[in-house]
Amino acid sequence: MGTEQPDAAPRKSEFVIEATDIVKRYGHVQALGGASLQVRPGEVLALVGDNGAGKSTLAKIICGAVAPDSGTLAFWGEPTTVTSIRHAQELGVETVYQDLALAPDLTVAENMFLGREPINPGWFGGHPARLDRRHMRAKAEEALRGIGISTLTSVDRTVRDLSGGQRQAIAVARAVMWAKAAIIMDEPTAALGTRQTGIVYDSIRSAATRGLAVIVISHDIPKMLSLADRIAIMRQGRTISNTEARQMTLTDVVTLMLGGKATEAA
Numbered sequence: 001m002g003t004e005q006p007d008a009a010p011r012k013s014e015f016v017i018e019a020t021d022i023v024k025r026y027g028h029v030q031a032l033g034g035a036s037l038q039v040r041p042g043e044v045l046a047l048v049g050d051n052g053a054g055k056s057t058l059a060k061i062i063c064g065a066v067a068p069d070s071g072t073l074a075f076w077g078e079p080t081t082v083t084s085i086r087h088a089q090e091l092g093v094e095t096v097y098q099d100l101a102l103a104p105d106l107t108v109a110e111n112m113f114l115g116r117e118p119i120n121p122g123w124f125g126g127h128p129a130r131l132d133r134r135h136m137r138a139k140a141e142e143a144l145r146g147i148g149i150s151t152l153t154s155v156d157r158t159v160r161d162l163s164g165g166q167r168q169a170i171a172v173a174r175a176v177m178w179a180k181a182a183i184i185m186d187e188p189t190a191a192l193g194t195r196q197t198g199i200v201y202d203s204i205r206s207a208a209t210r211g212l213a214v215i216v217i218s219h220d221i222p223k224m225l226s227l228a229d230r231i232a233i234m235r236q237g238r239t240i241s242n243t244e245a246r247q248m249t250l251t252d253v254v255t256l257m258l259g260g261k262a263t264e265a266a
């Protein structure tokens, strides 16, 4: 769980994820026309841009949901063709989806393991194999503690009974629990109130503190300037700036998003 590198393979790059010159067309629409992005471990990278700039498409390509037409994706410097979401997960990349992919009738602990439940094998002549619920509860509690949200809800509560912010935080906790390298979040606070948004932003920061690379797509530019370490700006399918957040102002970001002069990619 957490940030150990799979197989402790030697790293060929300081970047967990490096996307270079990614192109993607949907029929006549060019969603991406040469987008690039790099993110380091322990770093929050905000991916911002106007509607239709290509942010979600780039995220979907990195998480294995969509195949690019061309371009290179490298994980720890190793060029890799990501064939599926499962493959990206094996590479250590977890995604928090807009619909959160939580099962409302299951408990928090069950949701943390959805599709990846540990099985107690049983033994010859004994009980049949069954879910290892004790392990699930303990790991789920540990994961919630790990990102500082253990007081938010019991792991035995049914997800249906949680608020939007609590659900979002559980989805983030699940991603942190399974991610070995990076987390991608597309508009994680779009439907939330101020307090709930704060909870989610705190959990994003905790994930980075634990050594994960975090890519956050957001339209909340002021918040991204304070939360993120770097801001990658997309316009018309290209990444036109990748700059330390502390070197940018709100005006800089908005000007670049809407067509002003691009800064040197850092």
Ligand SMILES: Nc1ncnc2c1ncn2[C@@H]1O[C@H](COP(=O)(O)OP(=O)(O)OP(=O)(O)O)[C@@H](O)[C@H]1O
Pocket (backbone or CB within 6 Å): 026, 029, 030, 031, 049, 050, 051, 052, 053, 054, 055, 056, 057, 058
């Ligand atoms: N499955 C699809 N089929 C056809 N066109 C698509 C598809 N997905 C995205 N597009 C188009 O690709 C372009 C980029 O879309 P994308 O969703 O990546 O942008 P975005 O920056 O995430 O926008 P938003 O902030 O509005 O979510 C848009 O013109 C969009 O209409």
